[in-house]
Amino acid sequence: MAKVKYYYDADTLSYRKITVKKSDYYKKSVFGILAVFLIAFIGFVVFSQFIMSPSERSQKRELDNLKLHYELLSKRMEESSAILAQLQDRDNNIYRTYFEANPIPEEQRKAGFGGVNRYKSLDGFDNSTMIKELTKDVDILTKQLVVQSKSLDEIVGLAKEKEKMLASIPAIQPVKNEDLTRMASGYGMRMHPILKYRKMHKGMDFTAPVGTPIFATANGKVVKAQRSSSYGNVVYIDHGYGYKTVYGHMSKIKTRKGKMVKRGDLIGYVGNTGLSAGAHLHYEVHKNGRAVNPISFYYGDLTPEEFAAMQKAAAEEGQSYD
Structure with a gap:
């Protein structure tokens, strides 16, 4: 049973019963419900900032x-x-x-x-x-x-x-060290043994017995393999990159013009043909058309001691074999 409420009426000096209109009652009810929903919504928004849904958790991961x-x-x-x-x-x-x-x-x-x-x-x-x-x-x-x-x-x-x-760069001796009698003459001005006057000796002479093998000093192509009045049996090899080598006074040629050779291939044998005063190989190295000292091209064949001995022998003034 609802509790009855009264109020004091100062005009009549008595208590009167408080009556509530239905419209006021409904208004209060609606406002109350709206207040509840509003509080709930605000609580949800605030709460959702701290608590994520399963989908949000998955996305965050x-x-x-x-x-x-x-x-x-x-x-x-x-x-x-x-x-x-x-x-x-x-x-x-x-x-x-x-x-x-x-x-x-x-x-x-x-x-x-x-x-x-x-x-x-x-x-x-x-x-x-x-x-x-x-x-x-x-x-x-x-x-x-x-x-x-x-x-x-x-x-x-x-x-x-x-x-x-x-x-393709000459790098070895054309005659093996063990086959040499001596290195007769080096690059430079020398007395020619046949012509009997000093002239430029454009190569090195390797004294060795007739028939001693002669080897190509680098890869290249044989451009001449023939008889010459001065060099006797002679072979010219073009190595490319500006390098050419000459092998003179051979007793026998063991290659031919146009043949491709590799460093160390046999190309002939030591002899005494042409303008020669004894069995030996006359060897020249040319770079870009100019004869250069062959002594700079034995780095693949000699020990430092052997190279020093060759330098000393090549530098001595004397008579060449050709």
């Missing part, structure tokens, strides 16, 4: 995972860039220097991407800046790798050419 992998990928990118930088440094300062190739300019290696905004499609996302920066770093690293790959391809080509060139 995925986002955290993506950020973690982004950090790991960024670190690997930095490490890869550091390794590439070391390779670029070796490429410019060691490989290309050794093969006498120009270094690749830094601006060519690390040039960016100009023109249109190539990353425009990545705009409009929560992490657009992060994605664009990583994509840009990947593009730059990829371009640097392409430049370095092409450079290494060039180095391989240069190495093959260098190997071919080194094999």
Whole structure:
């Protein structure tokens, strides 16, 4: 049973019963309900800031995972860039220097991407800046790798050419040390044994018994293998790269014009043909059409002591054998 309420009426000096209109009652009820809903809504909004739904938790885990992998990928990118930088440094300062190739300019290696905004499609996302920066770093690293790959391809080509060139430079004695009687005469002004006057001796004379094997001192092509009035039986070999060698006074030629020979191949035997005063090999080295001292071209055959002894013997003034 509802409790009856009264109020004191000062005009009548008596208590009167309080009566509530139905409209007022309904208003209070509606306001009460609205207040309850409002408080509940506010509570939900506040509460939702601290408590996530299962879907939100899942999305947050995925986002955290993506950020973690982004950090790991960024670190690997930095490490890869550091390794590439070391390779670029070796490429410019060691490989290309050794093969006498120009270094690749830094601006060519690390040039960016100009023109249109190539990353425009990545705009409009929560992490657009992060994605664009990583994509840009990947593009730059990829371009640097392409430049370095092409450079290494060039180095391989240069190495093959260098190997071919080194094999084509005279580097051994044409007659083995154990077969020599002596090194009769070196490069320079000498008394000619037949003509009896001093003239330029453009090669070196290796004294050895008739029939001693003579070897090509580098890879090349035989351009002459014939009889000469001055050099007797003589062989000329063109090695390319400006180098040619001459082998004179042979007793017998064991090669032919047009034949490709390799360093160490037998090309003839020591003799005493032509203008010669004794059995020996007259050997010349020409560089770019000019005779040079052959003593500089035995680095692949002699010990330091043997080379010093040869230098001393070659420097002595005396008579040549031709």
